[in-house]
Amino acid sequence: MxxxxxxxxxxxxxxxxxxxxxxxxxxxxxxxxxxxxxxxxxxxxxxxxxxxxxxxxxxxxxxxxxxxxxxxxxxxxxxxxxxxxxxxxxxxxxxxxxxxxxxxxxxxxxxxxxxxxxxxxxxxxxxxxxxxxxxxxxxxxxxxxxxxxxxxxxxxxxxxxxxxxxxxxxxxxxxxxxxxxxxxxxxxxxxxxxxxxxxxxxxxxxxxxxxxxxxxxxxxxxxxxxxxxxxxxxxxxxxxxxxxxxxxxxxxxxxxxxxxxxxxxxxxxxxxxxxxxxxxxxxxxxxxxxxxxxxxxxxxxxxxxxxxxxxxxxxxxxxxxxxxxxxxxxxxxxxQRQRANRSGGLEAVVDMLVAETRGAPDSPVDAPVGETVAPVMLDGYRSPGFDEAVAEDGTVRPAYSWLVSTLERIGPSGLLVHEKSRDAEQRARGMFFPQEQDAERLFPLDLVPRLVTPGEWAMLTEGLVQRARTCEALLQDLHGERACLHDGVLPEAALRWVPQPHEAAMNLHPGAVRALVSGLDLVCDAEGEWKVLEDNLRIPSGIGFAMADRRVVRSVLPELQAPDGVLDADEGPAMLREALLACAPPAAGSDPVLAVVSEGPSDSAYFEHRMLAEEMGVPLLTPGELRAVAGMITIAETGRPIDVVYRRIDEEVLFEATDAWGVPLGGPVQDAVRTGRLTLANAPGNGLVDDKGVYPYVSALTEYYLGEKATLAAVPTWSCADPEQREHVLAHLGELVLKPVDGYGGQGIVIGPDADAAELDRAAAAVRADPAGFVAQETIRISTHPTFTGTALEPRVVDLRAFVVLAPTPTVLPTPLTRVAPADSLVVNSSRGGGSKDTWILR
CATH class of the missing domain: 3.30.590.20 (Creatine Kinase; Chain A, domain 2)
Incomplete structure (x- = not known):
């Protein structure tokens, strides 16, 4: 040769x-x-x-x-x-x-x-x-x-x-x-x-x-x-x-x-x-x-x-x-990319190549032997608290060493190229999250993935299932005997309303699961401890976006693929379908008919509705594509009865809508549910526990219903409906985060340390006018994660929305959604400018 x-x-x-x-x-x-x-x-x-x-x-x-x-x-x-x-x-x-x-x-x-x-x-x-x-x-x-x-x-x-x-x-x-x-x-x-x-x-x-x-x-x-x-x-x-x-x-x-x-x-x-x-x-x-x-x-x-x-x-x-x-x-x-990014010039790349070709070591000759060179992508990286990838002394945590090394090789210019590919890929997939001012806004996605270790996931899985079971038990109780109110475990003042016999939520068929799909928001605090921040039991979104994040990153960033052993996010829809089938009503036959019902393209999460319907192999319908007939809800085009509706539409909107023939849907849907001809997942009335007013009492309710200590810690929270707790909140408003109990998408939140005197005065007046309408939480220093900003990696606050299905067996889906706050913000919601990341659950 x-x-x-x-x-x-x-x-x-x-x-x-x-x-x-x-x-x-x-x-x-x-x-x-x-x-x-x-x-x-x-x-x-x-x-x-x-x-x-x-x-x-x-x-x-x-x-x-x-x-x-x-x-x-x-x-x-x-x-x-x-x-x-x-x-x-x-x-x-x-x-x-x-x-x-x-x-x-x-x-x-x-x-x-x-x-x-x-x-x-x-x-x-x-x-x-x-x-x-x-x-x-x-x-x-x-x-x-x-x-x-x-x-x-x-x-x-x-x-x-x-x-x-x-x-x-x-x-x-x-x-x-x-x-x-x-x-x-x-x-x-x-x-x-x-x-x-x-x-x-x-x-x-x-x-x-x-x-x-x-x-x-x-x-x-x-x-x-x-x-x-x-x-x-x-x-x-x-x-x-x-x-x-x-x-x-x-x-x-x-x-x-x-x-x-x-x-x-x-x-x-x-x-x-x-x-x-x-x-x-x-x-x-x-x-x-x-x-x-x-x-x-x-x-x-x-x-x-x-x-x-x-x-x-x-x-x-x-x-x-x-x-x-x-x-x-x-x-x-x-x-070569690493050298260009570290030195800031292509001349240094040529110098390195000349040295290597002459016979110098294959690795770049950046520093004297024994000297550690900080990765250029993390140059100047400083987190205000606990960072999941970078330790306090600036060293990369072991779990992230390979990931950061790979990002170094790609470099800022390489990531910018990949971001252009990401945008094109998202547009091709129709991966939009529209806002009023931008109807074609892409769902924000940072290409740097987040890692969750096997030990963390095992602990989270146990705690998430426990919390979802507690919330389900509370929903069943409040729509039934209300033992928790009678026994004083939950004060009635924490509820914005008490269900009445004529309401749709009170008339489910026996054995129906009320919160089949829960979206539980978690944060990691300054000590690296996971805590539950919020419970979402109505129509939690994010499963499809988490899956799409994985697919987009896999498509446009071949250099940075999830290693062997990472939980497969693509398994989520099959598990969701299995859960929906398990909740089919008594009248369903051996082959229950499923459908996803959505408000349509006007919904900001419509991309997810469409994706999940396609992945599960079920029709995606709007209320106008339904037909109420003979005590059943059918698909208007085929006349086939629907057994389970995966509801991705507000219950009020669904009940106020009309079917394909202009017939109001509220009465027929409620009758079909009551008589066991239809299952709505999630059930109407879940907002009763979804409200943040119940949040301060969930840990105690875990012991009450399950006889178990709560595995997952909760962010310290005060109910303004309680006079003593309200006085504490008003006295420390500048140190707390005030939240409307029925708020969503980060709306109405007042972050005390960031608010001026006028904002705090308005917040205090609102609390006095409607005490039951607010809770306050301790301002915790939420963990940060490296996020690409166009030139380098910078720390951004992140949370994790995990999804639990309660049937046929309580299970956490392998599709958690990491959400990322904008710079200098604690609010991660996409509607408030937040982004997302692919989340790797390591085995």
Whole structure:
């Protein structure tokens, strides 16, 4: 085997690529006449190693050639860069090397020739004959994108971050003969293809076959051409070792007469695109398995596929060690982004590449040995309290170390590119959360995910289920015997109303679950302790948005995928459907009919309504698409009776609406529920406990109904309906958070420490006028989480809305929604400018 390496020449003062190869070439060829050659661009030079069968010998020769090149370049004030692209290009470097062939290419291909300021690494491996070479190409094709990912080193193009790990691949694939190997049978088939391409005028000579792998035009070798040039000698040795193993594998298949695998060219090209996009920082396409896999798995699959071939060559131990080092180090593209972000300039990237190519360590030489360099994305990061990712001393907490390292590799400019993709993806999905002033406002999504550890989730699951069961028991009691009022556990003054016999909420069929779906809001305080902030039992939203957040991040940010073992948010709709089916009324048959009922596109959460209906495979209907007939509620279009309505519409709006024939729905719906022909989930009347006036008493009610101590702590809360507690609130209003008991979306909240005297006076007057209308909570220092602001990560207050279903078994859905407050705010609600994050529940 042998290796051709291409290098950029850069001016050490400007750090730009310069067309000065002609000055050096004579001196280099005098040292080793066959080892150095000019390329299309006069700023690029090629080295050719001596043929060898030993990886150690290959490494020695590569180091020798790089040393010779660097020595001569030094004497001319130049540096040598091994990378797919160089970030800075001198205007004079845009020409071509004088040569009849290159001039013909320039005239014929124009822009394609002008933009070839790119360098690759080519590996030649001996084959018995050209027929064997064609077989090798077919067997190797699905694995070539992994080699590209390992070598990706060209994130910058003409001073811009492209958002790709290998922008060289984008430029290279513009050539009409570039890309995955064509599906061929033998050398004759290959020669016929070349003849057709020459006859078509697509290429001007046989040397312009730019397949990712091809038979050499002048040697008995097959040539791997897909890889970027690399600054690391060990990285090139890894590529060479894997390339030889691929060739050995294909030759053995040829000798044994094994069938040639066939892969769709479009899939192979897509796999190459994904590798160019991701490098080692995102998922890659497992072509044989036809799925996306993490880069570590893609490399492992390749090593397993080639294990026998590596063993026979004596390369297995070396190649596996180099592969593990490459995965741990990350791609050169990621390291270049990290250096650019840390230093603030592309000149530093060039300096790093020159140092690495010369033989300095593969990792950036940022600081003296033993000195810890703070991640640039967290430069100046200071949380006012407990931060979930960054400790008080500025170090990254262990659970977040991998995540922050990956964000460092992507860098601010890379994240900005991904944010544009995020916006496009959200628009394509219709992921809007409209407001009065902006009907097409996208649901705010920060790309930095939040982690919840297994221990935290286990503790939260127990406490959330307990609290949901308590709220359900309270609802059943208040709409039944009202024992909690008689026994003085809950003062009647805490309720804004007491249910009356004629109300819809009092007439459910026996055994009906009232709060099938609960949305419980949690916060983490300054000591890192989780506490319940609010209970949402009416029509809590967020399940669909949490799922969509995961899907959008997965789609637009391949470098940052949820690791193996994270709970699958996509399981949420199936679990929700199972819960709805379990609540079907007595009259439902063996195949209950479900429907989601929504007010329609005017509802700010309509995206979620539509998504959940689609995921559960049930119709999404507005009241006008229902029909009240014969004591049942049916689907107007088909006449089929509905057994369970997943109600995503206020009960008052539903009862006041008319059906498809203009018949008021209130009476017929209530009759169908009372007679056991229909289940409404959630049931009417849940606002009785959803109101914050009940909140101060839930922990005591847990002991009353369940005989258990409350597992989850609650934020200290005072009921203004109680005279003594009201006086405490009025005396400390400037220290507390005042909330209307029936408020939602953050409306009407007064945060005492942030309010001026006039606001506090108005708040006090409101409390005196309607004491039962308010509660006050202790102002706790809520935890923060790193959030991308366009240039860096900054701490933002977060909460967590978790969803509990009570049937068929009380369960917490794997779809919690993390909500993020704007800068300098404690209010996370989307209607008040808050955002969201993907939430990773670690197993």
């Amino acid at each position: 042998g290796v051709e390496e291409e290098f950029h020449l850069v001016d050490l003062e400007t750090r730009s690529a310069v067309p000065r190869v002609p000055e050096l070439l004579g001196e280099l060829q005098a040292l080793d006449g066959e080892a150095f050659a000019a390329e299309l661009k006069p700023s690029i030079i090629e080295t050719n190693s001596a043929p060898t069968s030993d990886l150690a010998d290959l490494r020695t020769d590569l180091v020798r050639l790089r040393g010779m090149l660097a020595h001569i370049a030094d004497e001319h004030g130049l540096g040598v860069v091994g990378a797919g692209s160089v970030p800075l290009i001198d205007g004079s470097a845009r020409g071509i090397t004088p040569s009849p062939r290159y001039e013909r290419m320039r005239d014929e291909y124009q822009m394609l020739a002008f933009e070839q300021q790119i360098c690759g690494t080519q590996v030649h491996v001996d084959v018995p004959d050209r027929d064997a070479a064609i077989t090798v190409m077919q067997h190797s094709a699905p694995w070539l994108p992994v080699l590209l990912a390992l070598s990706a080193s060209s994130p910058f193009w003409q001073s811009e971050d492209t958002g790709y790990a290998s922008s060289r691949t984008l430029a290279w694939h513009r050539w009409p003969t570039a890309g995955p190997p064509a599906p061929l049978t033998d050398a004759a088939d290959y020669d016929a293809l070349i003849a057709d391409l020459l006859a078509s005028g697509t290429m001007s000579d046989p040397g312009m076959v730019y397949f990712d792998m091809r038979p050499s035009a002048h040697q008995s070798t097959v040539e791997v051409r897909i890889c970027d040039a690399g600054p690391s000698v060990d990285g090139v040795v890894l590529i060479a070792g894997l390339s030889r193993a691929l060739v050995r594998h294909g030759v053995r298949a040829h000798v044994e007469g094994r069938a040639t695998p066939r892969y769709r060219p479009e899939l192979l090209r897509a796999a190459s695109w994904r590798a160019a996009r991701s490098g080692l920082e995102g998922d890659l396409v497992d072509v044989p398995g036809r799925e996306l896999v993490p880069p570590s798995r893609a490399v492992r699959l390749m090593l397993e596929h080639l294990a026998d071939d590596l063993d026979e060559a004596g390369d297995r131990a070396v190649v596996e060690e180099l592969a593990l080092e490459a995965l741990a180090r990350g791609s050169s593209a990621a390291r």
